[in-house]
Amino acid sequence: ExxxxxxxxxxxxxxxNKKSLKCEQHLGHNAMYWYKQSAKKPLELMFVYNFKEQTExxxxxxxxxxxxxxxxxxxxxxxxLQPEDSALYLCASSQGTGDSxxxxxxxxxxxxxx
Amino acid sequence: GxxxxxxxxxxxxxxxxxxxxxxxxTSGFNGLFWYQQHAGEAPTFLSYNVLDGLEExxxxxxxxxxxxxxxxxxxxxxxxxxxxSYLCAVRDRDYKxxxxxxxxVTVRA
Numbered sequence: 001e002x003x004x005x006x007x008x009x010x011x012x013x014x015x016x017n018k019k020s021l022k023c024e025q026h027l028g029h030n031a032m033y034w035y036k037q038s039a040k041k042p043l044e045l046m047f048v049y050n051f052k053e054q055t056e057x058x059x060x061x062x063x064x065x066x067x068x069x070x071x072x073x074x075x076x077x078x079x080x081l082q083p084e085d086s087a088l089y090l091c092a093s094s095q096g097t098g099d100s101x102x103x104x105x106x107x108x109x110x111x112x113x114x
Numbered sequence: 115g116x117x118x119x120x121x122x123x124x125x126x127x128x129x130x131x132x133x134x135x136x137x138x139x140t141s142g143f144n145g146l147f148w149y150q151q152h153a154g155e156a157p158t159f160l161s162y163n164v165l166d167g168l169e170e171x172x173x174x175x176x177x178x179x180x181x182x183x184x185x186x187x188x189x190x191x192x193x194x195x196x197x198x199s200y201l202c203a204v205r206d207r208d209y210k211x212x213x214x215x216x217x218x219v220t221v222r223a
Contacts, residue, residue, distance in 0.1 A: 040122070042216075056210075099144040099145045099164065099209060100162055100164065102147065102162060105158070106156055107155055
């Protein structure tokens with residue numbers, strides 16, 4: 001248990017569906033992240049929020065829409081996804097965004113787009 | 115972009131030692147991390163190096179040479195539970211964290 005909870009653990013959706021991924025951290029951290037993890041590829045940073053403000057959008061397609069209502073919760077809204085978007089989506093948090101700040105990850109949502 | 119290389123897979127025997135190398139080419143350097151990820155689970159923090167040298171934590175040690183753009187993670191007295199993927203990650207001058215693709219370590223009895 002890392003203190004970061006993601007739901008759902010697994011999600012299968014069609015290309016025309018709309019779904020949302022949820023992340024909650026119980027660590028009192030100020031920064032939250034979405035990463036995409038595809039098989040045999042490096043983790044790809046998607047979005048960063050620091051004190052609820054988006055500080056990084058790593059050229060992510062608009063079919064992925066993040067929302068951070070407070071420092072403890074982070075959502076990723078999905079719509080009209082493509083099969084190549086199938087991957088493990090990991091949420092992470094950290095106290096801040098400085099050099100030595102380590103990330104605490106959730107267990108991820110395994111997404112399959114049909 | 116950033117380039118972080120590590121071997122794809124390694125296999126070792128229970129009780130042995132394994133060294134996972136990581137080389138990086140990044141825009142500046144503000145620290146290197148190692149994470150462990152068991153299949154189907156969250157990556158968890160193992161170590162952080164920002165100065166040259168060896169950091170030891172029990173059975174795990176991590177080494178850094180900034181001039182060579184090189185790090186390794188040393189796992190000693192391997193146990194079956196050490197079978198996992200090990201991720202190297204580097205923070206650049208803009209504090210952006212980039213990950214390698216991970217090294218899958220399989221420990222055999």
